[in-house]
Amino acid sequence: MIEVENIKVAIGAVDILHDVSLRLEPGRLVTVIGANGAGKTTLLRTLSNVVTPHAGTIRFDGRPTAGIKPHVLARAGLVHVPQGRQIVPGLSVRDNLVIGADRVAGLDRDAIAAGLEREFARFPVLKERQHIPGGNLSGGEQQMLAVSRALMMRPKVLLLDEPSLGLAPQVVTTILKALRGLADDGLAVLLVEQLALLALSIADEAHVLQRGRVALSGPARDLRKDRAVIESYLG
Amino acid sequence: MTLVNFFQLLVSGIAMGAIYTITAKGLFITHLATHRLNFGQGDFLMVGAFASIGMLAAGVPAPLAVLGVLVLMGVLGYLLERFAIRPLDRLGDRAGAYSWVLTTAGAALILQNIVELGFGKSAQYAPPLFSKTRDNVINILGVGIFFEEAAIIIAAFLIVGAFYWFLFGTRWGKAVYAVAFNPEAASLFGIDVRGVVVLVFVLAALMAGISGVLVGPLVSVHPHMGLIFTIKALAVAAVGGFTNPVGILVGGLLFGVAEAFSNYWDSAFGDLYPLLFVMALLAFRPSGLFGERRADVR
Numbered sequence A: 001m002i003e004v005e006n007i008k009v010a011i012g013a014v015d016i017l018h019d020v021s022l023r024l025e026p027g028r029l030v031t032v033i034g035a036n037g038a039g040k041t042t043l044l045r046t047l048s049n050v051v052t053p054h055a056g057t058i059r060f061d062g063r064p065t066a067g068i069k070p071h072v073l074a075r076a077g078l079v080h081v082p083q084g085r086q087i088v089p090g091l092s093v094r095d096n097l098v099i100g101a102d103r104v105a106g107l108d109r110d111a112i113a114a115g116l117e118r119e120f121a122r123f124p125v126l127k128e129r130q131h132i133p134g135g136n137l138s139g140g141e142q143q144m145l146a147v148s149r150a151l152m153m154r155p156k157v158l159l160l161d162e163p164s165l166g167l168a169p170q171v172v173t174t175i176l177k178a179l180r181g182l183a184d185d186g187l188a189v190l191l192v193e194q195l196a197l198l199a200l201s202i203a204d205e206a207h208v209l210q211r212g213r214v215a216l217s218g219p220a221r222d223l224r225k226d227r228a229v230i231e232s233y234l235g
Numbered sequence B: 001m002t003l004v005n006f007f008q009l010l011v012s013g014i015a016m017g018a019i020y021t022i023t024a025k026g027l028f029i030t031h032l033a034t035h036r037l038n039f040g041q042g043d044f045l046m047v048g049a050f051a052s053i054g055m056l057a058a059g060v061p062a063p064l065a066v067l068g069v070l071v072l073m074g075v076l077g078y079l080l081e082r083f084a085i086r087p088l089d090r091l092g093d094r095a096g097a098y099s100w101v102l103t104t105a106g107a108a109l110i111l112q113n114i115v116e117l118g119f120g121k122s123a124q125y126a127p128p129l130f131s132k133t134r135d136n137v138i139n140i141l142g143v144g145i146f147f148e149e150a151a152i153i154i155a156a157f158l159i160v161g162a163f164y165w166f167l168f169g170t171r172w173g174k175a176v177y178a179v180a181f182n183p184e185a186a187s188l189f190g191i192d193v194r195g196v197v198v199l200v201f202v203l204a205a206l207m208a209g210i211s212g213v214l215v216g217p218l219v220s221v222h223p224h225m226g227l228i229f230t231i232k233a234l235a236v237a238a239v240g241g242f243t244n245p246v247g248i249l250v251g252g253l254l255f256g257v258a259e260a261f262s263n264y265w266d267s268a269f270g271d272l273y274p275l276l277f278v279m280a281l282l283a284f285r286p287s288g289l290f291g292e293r294r295a296d297v298r
């Protein structure tokens, strides 16, 4: 679904990512873990074409994505839940949910209504609060809204940038469980996290990013056993 | 001043104020979405006024002339974004932070000179839009007011209403809010950010054009009339607090009415006092009467 081969990314004159490669298949939950500043956000922004790599290729659904605008990729099913959730504060919860799906070809009124019911069932608090401004939600509710807004677009690939950031542990668990469920239902999920052990506990496969390089890769089950190694990379 | 006099000035003031409001809406919407605005907004108004005079004089029926002005202004708005705004965005940090002030003001100078070539320097009057003669008076509660002014007020309020409906009720209006909040995030949930930027500049040009059509029968029209309208629209938007669309309506009406009374009181320098008042106001309340002060998210 997503193949990343040896991408190099620089912002200004500073090299941020060096030869990063990874693959993402439907039904798999892959996590990229790394310390603050390792380049996780930059990796996701590159996958969404917000940032252009100066070497390497990215393929989505078998086709190179070079030159495709971010909004076109999103409408085609490569949907990115950005760091900090980015809920539009002045729009209602419902408007925030619909704003992306509204622009996806093939999603008519009925499909959007069905999507709303599905997301309200996933996160019932969104149904209760659907008419209040998105800015009035708590951090955890905003993160649920951000995930649901992405799912409303019927993605093939879901990219998530630190959904746990600033949230209480129970909320983090709720959201990570939902992500595991989505992968089990066949979605390709790429989860970027700083909370390594939590991410490893739900992922199939993991990459450890350290100062812009993939320092370690493998099945999440194996990496989980090796706490000492992980802590040395994340420290 | 008699009571009748008072009401007549009030109606004239509201008519001009409603037009300032429409012009200022154009500044508001591009500022909201892009933090830029057209420093030639008043010159776009001037072009709208001349285009409608030209077409009406050539015998084009009024509804068609208005449609023609809208098409012309839409194209001008697109060209402004394409040539005065987009290249600067592409340059990113290499363009100075306020270079759009120069490019949009430069476009305004070009428009002034083109219109001067076509219509000459002298002032013109637009024929009335809504009635046969300029001095057609109707009687409301014993006060005679110009039919043209009353019709302009109604038209202006319909336009302001349509603008609110667009902003709060349509998917494009919501996209404008999403881009205003965070353009990168908006693109991640499928919004064509460049499309929204083009849209707001086209809308701003339409608002200027409509203002030009409406103001034509009320004031004398000449190629260099734009600057003062830009300044007044900026003043109205600043009083309204740039971020508050309802504030701009109130600000526009207050400004128009203040100006009408100020001109009655001092016919030589009447336009000056409301502007001085706005300057003083902004010195004490930089976010205007209705704007809330808040940190810029970008």
Ligand SMILES: Nc1ncnc2c1ncn2[C@@H]1O[C@H](COP(=O)(O)OP(=O)(O)O)[C@@H](O)[C@H]1O
Residues within 6 Å of the ligand: A011, A012, A014, A016, A034, A035, A036, A037, A038, A039, A040, A041, A042, A043
């Ligand atoms: N727009 C930018 N301009 C300059 N440097 C940046 C920019 N974005 C990120 N960086 C730098 O790139 C590195 C990786 O950042 P980021 O991708 O945000 O890491 P993470 O998400 O893992 O915390 C950091 O050193 C950061 O300072």
Ligand SMILES: [Mg+2]
Residues within 6 Å of the ligand: A040, A041, A042, A083, A161, A162
């Ligand atoms: Mg990050």
